[in-house]
Amino acid sequence: MASKSLKNLTAPLSGNNPVIVQILGICSALAVTVQLKPAVVMGLSVMVVTAFANLVMSMLRKGVPSRIRIIVQLVVIASLVILVDQVLKAFVYDVSKQLSVYVGLIITNCIVMGRVEAFALQNNPWDSFLDGLGNGAGYGLILVIVAFFRELLGSGSLFGYPIFEKLGLYELGYANCGLMLFPPMALIIVGCIIWAHRSFNKDLQEK
Amino acid sequence: MKFNTNSNVYIIIYSVVMVVIVAVLLSLAALGLKERQNENILNEKKTQIVKALGYDAATVQYKDVVAEAALLDAEGATVNNDVAKVFEALQDVKGSREAGLFPIFKATDGSVVVPLYGAGLWGPIWGYIALASDMNTVKGIVLDHSGETPGLGAEITTAKHQAMYVGKTVFDGEDLVGITLKKGGAAEGAMHEVDAITGGTKTSDGVSAMIKDCLVSYKPYFAAVKATAEQQVSNELNTENNGK
Numbered sequence: 001m002a003s004k005s006l007k008n009l010t011a012p013l014s015g016n017n018p019v020i021v022q023i024l025g026i027c028s029a030l031a032v033t034v035q036l037k038p039a040v041v042m043g044l045s046v047m048v049v050t051a052f053a054n055l056v057m058s059m060l061r062k063g064v065p066s067r068i069r070i071i072v073q074l075v076v077i078a079s080l081v082i083l084v085d086q087v088l089k090a091f092v093y094d095v096s097k098q099l100s101v102y103v104g105l106i107i108t109n110c111i112v113m114g115r116v117e118a119f120a121l122q123n124n125p126w127d128s129f130l131d132g133l134g135n136g137a138g139y140g141l142i143l144v145i146v147a148f149f150r151e152l153l154g155s156g157s158l159f160g161y162p163i164f165e166k167l168g169l170y171e172l173g174y175a176n177c178g179l180m181l182f183p184p185m186a187l188i189i190v191g192c193i194i195w196a197h198r199s200f201n202k203d204l205q206e207k
Numbered sequence: 208m209k210f211n212t213n214s215n216v217y218i219i220i221y222s223v224v225m226v227v228i229v230a231v232l233l234s235l236a237a238l239g240l241k242e243r244q245n246e247n248i249l250n251e252k253k254t255q256i257v258k259a260l261g262y263d264a265a266t267v268q269y270k271d272v273v274a275e276a277a278l279l280d281a282e283g284a285t286v287n288n289d290v291a292k293v294f295e296a297l298q299d300v301k302g303s304r305e306a307g308l309f310p311i312f313k314a315t316d317g318s319v320v321v322p323l324y325g326a327g328l329w330g331p332i333w334g335y336i337a338l339a340s341d342m343n344t345v346k347g348i349v350l351d352h353s354g355e356t357p358g359l360g361a362e363i364t365t366a367k368h369q370a371m372y373v374g375k376t377v378f379d380g381e382d383l384v385g386i387t388l389k390k391g392g393a394a395e396g397a398m399h400e401v402d403a404i405t406g407g408t409k410t411s412d413g414v415s416a417m418i419k420d421c422l423v424s425y426k427p428y429f430a431a432v433k434a435t436a437e438q439q440v441s442n443e444l445n446t447e448n449n450g451k
Contacts, residue, residue: 034357063212063221064212064221065212065213065217065218065221066212066213067213067218068218068221068222071222072221072222072225075225075226075229076229079229079232079233082233082236083232083233083236086236086237086240086244087236087240089240089244089247090240090243090244090247091243093244093247093248093250093251094251100353100354154358178358181357181358182357182358
C-alpha cells in the first residue's frame with residue numbers, strides 16, 4: 001500500500017478527526033454513547049457507510065451529472081444506511097433496538113456526505129474507500145471513548161459487565177453519576193477530548 | 208463516445224436507472240433478511256413472556272413453560288388458539304384490542320401472561336404481566352419502552368423496578384384496581400401499590416394506567432377461571448364429604 005493512500009486511512013484517526021477536529025457528526029455522538037456496545041456497533045455501521053458511499057460515489061464520479069450530484073449522493077448513502085439497518089435488525093436485533101432511529105439518521109450524518117462531496121468526487125475509488133474507512137473509524141473511535149466514560153461513570157459497567165459492583169465500590173459508598181447518562185455530558189466529554197487532543201497537537205491550536 | 212452529462216435527457220435516464228437499481232437491491236435485501244428479522248422479533252416476545260413468568264430466559268425455553276396461547280373475545284371465550292395468529296396479534300396489541308381480540312398465554316402451572324400496551328411520557332410503553340393461577344397475584348412483569356428518558360422513565364425496564372411488582376395483587380375484592388405506581392413510595396403493606404420512579408412521574412402514571420386498562424379487558428376471563436377453580440374446590444369438598 002502506498003504511503004499516500006495509507007495516509008487517507010490514518011489521518012482522520014487523529015490529526016484530521018471528523019468529530020474532534022472537523023466537529024462533524026456530534027449529534028449522534030451524543031445520542032448513542034450511553035453504553036459501549038451500541039457505540040461500537042454505531043461506529044462500525046458508520047464506517048461501513050462512509051467507506052462504501054465513498055467507494056460507490058468515486059466509481060460513479062465521472063458519470064454523475066453535476067447538477068443532480070447531491071441527490072445521487074443521498075440515494076447512494078440512504079440505500080447503504082437502509083442495508084445496514086436491515087442487516088443489524090437481522091443479526092444483532094437487541095443492539096439495533098437500542099440504536100433505534102440513530103441508524104436511520106446516519107443518512108444525515110454530516111461526515112458521510114461531507115467526505116463524499118469533499119473527497120470521493122475528486123479521488124480514485126481505492127483512496128476514497130480508505131478515506132471513508134478512516135473517517136468512519138475516527139468517528140467510531142471518539143464514540144467508543146465517550147461511551148467508555150459514560151457507561152463506566154454513569155452505570156458502573158463496561159459492555160454491560162457490572163465492573164464497579166464486582167470491585168465492591170458500592171459498599172464503600174460510591175454512587176453512579178446519573179448525570180453521565182444525559183446527552184450534555186457527552187458534549188462535555190467530547191470537549192475534554194478536544195482539549196486533551198489539542199494540547200498534544202500544537203498545530204491544531206487556533207492563534 | 209462522450210456524453211454530455213448535463214443534458215436533460217442524460218439526467219433523466221441516469222436518475223431512472225439509478226432508482227431502479229437501488230429499488231431492486233433494497234427489495235432483495237429486505238426480502239432476504241425478512242425471515243431472520245421476524246424470527247428475532249418472535250424470539251424477543253417469547254423471551255419476554257418467559258421472563259414475565261419469573262423464569263430466567265437464558266435457561267428456560269418458551270415451549271417448556273407456556274402450555275397454550277389464545278386469543279380471547281370481550282366475553283373471555285377463546286376465539287382462536289393458533290400460536291401463529293396469537294403472535295401476529297402481539298405485533299399490534301393496540302389494534303387487536305380495538306378489534307376485540309385479546310391475546311393471552313396460559314402457562315403450564317395455571318398462571319397466565321397478558322400483554323400490556325400503553326403510553327409513557329415520550330412514546331409507547333409495553334410489556335407483559337403474569338398473574339398466578341388465582342388470577343390476582345402478580346407473578347412477574349416485564350416492561351419496555353421506546354423512548355423514555357434514560358435514568359428516569361427508562362428505569363421501568365430495570366430488574367429492580369420490576370421485582371417490586373411480584374406478589375402484589377390486582378383485585379381489591381371484586382374490583383380490578385391494577386397496580387399503582389405511587390409517587391413518594393408505596394405505603395407499607397399496600398397490596399396494589401409499588402414505588403413510582405423519582406423523576407419519572409409521567410412514565411409511572413403511564414404504567415399504572417396501562418396495567419389497569421389492559422387487565423380490564425380480561426376481567427370476564429379471570430372471573431370464569433376463578434369460578435371454575437371455586438367449583439372445583441367445592442366439588443372436591445363435596446366428594447370428601449360424600450366419602451365420609
